[in-house]
Amino acid sequence: MKFFSINGSKNIVDFRTAVLRGIADDGGLYMPTQIPRLSPGFIEALPSLTLQEIALGVISRFIDDIPKNDLQNIIEQAINFGAPLKVLSERLSILELFHGPTLAFKDFGARFLANALAYFNKDEDKELIILVATSGDTGSAVANSFYKIGGIKVGLLYPSGMVSKTQEKQLTTMGKNIHAFEIEGTFDDCQCLVKKAFLDSDIKKKFNLSSANSINIARLLPQSFYYFYSYGQLKKILNQEKPIFTVPSGNFGNLTAGLIASQMGLPVNRFIAAVNANAIFPHYLRTGEYKPKAAIKTISNAMDVGNPSNYARVVALYSNHLNRIRRNIFSDSATDNETLQTIQEIYASFSYIIDPHGAVGCCVLKKYIKSTKSSVHSIVLETAHPAKFAESVESALKIKVEIPSRLADCLGKQKRAIKISNQFEDFKLALLEAI
Numbered sequence: 393m394k395f396f397s398i399n400g401s402k403n404i405v406d407f408r409t410a411v412l413r414g415i416a417d418d419g420g421l422y423m424p425t426q427i428p429r430l431s432p433g434f435i436e437a438l439p440s441l442t443l444q445e446i447a448l449g450v451i452s453r454f455i456d457d458i459p460k461n462d463l464q465n466i467i468e469q470a471i472n473f474g475a476p477l478k479v480l481s482e483r484l485s486i487l488e489l490f491h492g493p494t495l496a497f498k499d500f501g502a503r504f505l506a507n508a509l510a511y512f513n514k515d516e517d518k519e520l521i522i523l524v525a526t527s528g529d530t531g532s533a534v535a536n537s538f539y540k541i542g543g544i545k546v547g548l549l550y551p552s553g554m555v556s557k558t559q560e561k562q563l564t565t566m567g568k569n570i571h572a573f574e575i576e577g578t579f580d581d582c583q584c585l586v587k588k589a590f591l592d593s594d595i596k597k598k599f600n601l602s603s604a605n606s607i608n609i610a611r612l613l614p615q616s617f618y619y620f621y622s623y624g625q626l627k628k629i630l631n632q633e634k635p636i637f638t639v640p641s642g643n644f645g646n647l648t649a650g651l652i653a654s655q656m657g658l659p660v661n662r663f664i665a666a667v668n669a670n671a672i673f674p675h676y677l678r679t680g681e682y683k684p685k686a687a688i689k690t691i692s693n694a695m696d697v698g699n700p701s702n703y704a705r706v707v708a709l710y711s712n713h714l715n716r717i718r719r720n721i722f723s724d725s726a727t728d729n730e731t732l733q734t735i736q737e738i739y740a741s742f743s744y745i746i747d748p749h750g751a752v753g754c755c756v757l758k759k760y761i762k763s764t765k766s767s768v769h770s771i772v773l774e775t776a777h778p779a780k781f782a783e784s785v786e787s788a789l790k791i792k793v794e795i796p797s798r799l800a801d802c803l804g805k806q807k808r809a810i811k812i813s814n815q816f817e818d819f820k821l822a823l824l825e826a827i
């Protein structure tokens with residue numbers, strides 16, 4: 393399988409190149425030149441396959457420059473935790489994607505990418521620098537995935553004051569090969585700095601650069617594994633097929649991976665792209681006009697994105713046909729108040745504690761059901777553990793959320809970050825000095 397830049401350059405590359413570059417020389421995102429179809433037999437067998445078996449079956453259709461044995465090792469290192477489906481009712485289940493080391497779904501992509509990069513880098517003598525802009529969860533997932541991996545250093549950029557206390561601790565307390573940059577600006581500023589760094593000749597001269605944002609194709613593809621897995625579990629538990637997938641969305645990487653899964657042959661009724669006050673995508677579906685804006689701060693802050701980077705991939709997957717996109721994807725937004733109310737409703741109905749991101753999903757799903765009278769089962773992707781957003785959850789429910797030990801450990805450590813403005817020259821200087 394080869395990969396192309398969606399900015400239209402004819403430069404087709406192999407998986408290794410796409411992963412190491414992160415972003416194409418023309419500034420475009422990489423996509424596979426075709427979406428492989430899985431056999432009906434594979435789809436049939438999903439209920440009896442493990443997450444790791446599914447992962448290998450899916451990823452080996454995209455990657456032909458890593459031998460299958462090595463690919464299996466990468467999967468075993470990266471996806472060393474589960475994704476249980478919690479069925480709450482005949483019509484609703486929650487896919488818990490927070491059982492990885494940093495309690496968020498980004499562990500899937502980040503750990504796969506880290507292990508793939510370590511594999512590709514093992515024979516190089518030059519150091520590889522991973523630059524990551526994070527609105528909260530990416531950073532800790534990435535930092536954790538690359539921690540102490542030889543020959544690789546990580547630069548994390550996060551918006552000052554716009555991530556939770558817990559997230560900040562996760563981002564800034566690791567040390568060793570992980571360097572945190574606290575940017576006085578928004579997440580979009582951070583993302584912009586990373587994009588500029590990739591195009592800067594001084595920086596490129598000194599380092600081998602790669603990205604671990606959801607723009608990296610090796611981050612994106614592993615996020616399709618759990619769509620297949622949860623489909624199989626739903627069939628096994630309730631004997632239901634063709635679910636709705638409700639995806640709390642920010643940069644739209646998670647949703648894009650789901651769309652890829654469905655184009656590979658996974659039966660899906662519909663996708664619901666649930667967003668918070670940053671309602672760029674619902675506006676696009678309604679009007680056909682894509683209008684990026686500055687990000688607005690919300691309690692589901694990992695989705696505070698005003699210019700979703702995977703929008704271009706979503707559109708590319710449908711060859712720019714707005715009506716086809718509308719048939720497959722419903723999108724709406726939830727306010728912070730609606731999000732808190734939904735946390736209460738889900739707890740009252742099912743004794744289930746959901747985090748603000750999953751709650752945005754449940755809230756938008758409810759709006760969808762109300763407007764369409766749909767009775768189709770929906771799998772809501774729960775993208776973070778509620779303990780990561782304990783302040784919001786506890787204020788909504790008036791109960792204490794238990795903090796898993798893998799999170800509690802870092803809360804007692806000292807923050808270390810380089811604080812700078814959102815100007816590229818400042819960032820460039822700090823980067824060239826610090827790393």
Ligand SMILES: *Cc1c(COP(=O)(O)O)cnc(C)c1O
Nearest residue numbers: 529641642643644645646694775
């Ligand atoms: C990153 C993140 C999202 C948004 O995912 P995208 O792929 O950027 O759309 C949702 N919830 C949580 C907890 C996240 O960390």
